[in-house]
């Protein structure tokens with residue numbers, strides 16, 4: 161017998177096959193101080209190979225990280241890797257899909273980048289992550305009030321610099337990101353389901369943060385379920401079940417092939 165919530169058990173046992181969508185940071189892997197500190201984790205790689213090899217699960221990792229980072233972290237073929245919230249996709253069959261023209265996106269970010277670099281210059285606890293398709297300001301180690309003020313200022317600067325018909329500026333916990341409107345996990349999820357429509361498969365998405373909630377809504381609107389990986393109760397109404405941390409999540413994911421019809 162498994163230890164899943166009743167709703168998830170019912171969903172899984174209703175079909176012989178599963179489409180499984182996974183977030184990376186905070187879901188499969190614990191957070192680290194800096195994005196570059198996250199090394200490929202043998203336990204994650206082994207788990208994803210195990211799930212893929214079960215023959216019952218079609219896997220996709222949908223992440224805010226750029227695709228090149230995901231490929232380095234997950235050197236596993238036969239699974240779909242969707243980077244920058246689903247803007248750049250390496251499909252399980254090895255084909256690459258870019259949903260926008262990079263040369264149309266990048267020039268506006270090139271204007272914003274030096275403005276943000278200047279803003280955080282000599283400030284403790286901030287760093288700028290250039291993801292190519294988007295720019296992210298991290299304030300993980302900045303003092304509370306300073307972080308809030310600076311991120312607010314950065315948001316104003318981005319709003320002044322970018323065309324809101326093409327770009328969005330998304331806040332997060334001690335985080336701000338400027339990127340194309342399509343860089344959104346809800347949009348990414350819709351696209352993944354569009355290019356590979358589900359057939360006699362249950363749908364499941366696991367993610368940890370507010371950016372994942374857009375994907376939660378899409379998977380639920382298609383009859384699937386959303387699982388939040390988090391020990392705190394945040395916006396509980398939107399999720400179907402909860403796992404406390406990446407370690408427990410990896411353990412639970414191992415039980416999935418055995419839970420299918």
Ligand SMILES: O=P(O)(O)OC[C@H]1O[C@H](O[C@H]2O[C@H](CO)[C@@H](O)[C@H](O)[C@H]2O)[C@H](O)[C@@H](O)[C@@H]1O
Pocket residue numbers: 183184185186187190191192193194195196198222223224225226289291296298300335371
């Ligand atoms: O969608 P995800 O796979 O969850 O990616 C979300 C963001 O992950 C990375 O930032 C976060 O993880 C870092 C490493 O643990 C941590 O240092 C940082 O504070 C977190 O915000 C990545 O750097 C971002 O680009 C992703 O959007």
